[in-house]
Amino acid sequence: MPGRRRLDAEEAALWARVKASVRPLHPTAKAKAAPEPDPAPASGKRRVATPPPARVIPAPRAPKTPPAGAATLDGSWDRQITRGAIQPDATLDLHGHTLRSAHAMLDAGLERSIARGDRVLLLVTGKPPRPESERPHARGAIRAAVADWIGASRHAADIAALRNAHPRHGGSGALYVIFRRRRPKH
Known part of the structure; x- marks a missing residue:
């Protein structure tokens, strides 16, 4: 050359x-x-x-951290979710609300569930729009914002995971919020 x-x-x-x-x-x-x-x-x-x-x-190497809302659970939780064997302790329906009202309802609902000692909250966000819909987005605005809201909320430390709901609980229109187990204070 x-x-x-x-x-x-x-x-x-x-x-x-x-x-x-x-x-x-x-x-x-x-x-x-x-x-x-x-x-x-x-x-x-x-x-x-x-x-x-x-x-x-x-x-x-830095340890890999799971993405927001994908905290790890043991295998039995994921098997129960897949089989539809999870029974939510409470349900919070956000679909049909504006983003602002849905965010406020989510915060209040998380606070109530934590205070009661709930383990699983069924969070109904509404199904994403159909492909033939004239809307310009692939999924609902509330559904898209929930993981960010939960990750940045004052309750984030109390939440173990966020998982898609089983079809009998709403499928793609709902999520399970799984709370961390409370340890008794000595």
Whole structure:
């Protein structure tokens, strides 16, 4: 290629050290290529011993956090939800409200459920509009905002998970709000 120059001995040695210190992100089963020998020293220059390459230690990875409303539950909860065996302790119907009134009702409903010690709240948001609807969005505005409202609410620490409801409880038009178990204070 025109414009490419050859590395001199010092640059080649530096490049070899850099290449030796790099570890692939995703190792493959390919055989490692033999390391390139250091180029012969240029005439009249003395070869300087180079220290071994520094070992690159990857930074620790941050733990993955579940997205808002997707807190983990044990497998029995998810199996019960899938089978429709969950019995909500209370129901809160938001569909048909404005965003402002639905947000206020949600806050008050969460507060009541927490005060009563409910474990599961059935939150009815309304089904998303049909595809042939003239509305420009794929799902209802309340449904779209609920996860953000709950994640930012003063009750977020009391909520273990937010899951889609079973069809017998409203399916895509409802959600289960599952509260954390209250630990007795000693």
